[in-house]
Amino acid sequence: MPPVEPPEEIRAELVASVLEVSATAGVRVAGGQAIVLLESMKMEIPVVSETGGTVVSVAVAVGDVVQSGDLIAVVDAEEAPE
Template sequence: ENEVVASMSANVFKVQVAVGDKVIAGQSLIVLEAMKMEIPIESPRDAEVAEILTQKGATVSTGDVLVRLK
């Protein structure tokens, strides 16, 4: 699984990683905000961040690709 997607429609509250970062399974990559709740989007596996496809303040929809891992 190389693509990490939005679990719901929301606003991007925080981007917590940068391209090239090594991440571990369960680490929060992006924090979404919807209905005044913060929803962490976590890495499904140990990996390296290859690409970030969103930014703070962006609006995303369910299924949008947020981060690509390698």
């Protein structure tokens, strides 16, 4: 049995506004797929999942302002699409 990996916590890397939320809890995502789109200093920054899996939760909504280190989403890699 392979080792169990903890869910991936996706966190903001900078202060930004949430422009778009592309995934919701229960949705399967691929590695590199955008979860949310942030805007900072008139630049759009996609925030992606490093691994494929199922989105457990999304902690932001359109219009929210995130700070560096804020939780954006959690992805469970254990249920990765085949």
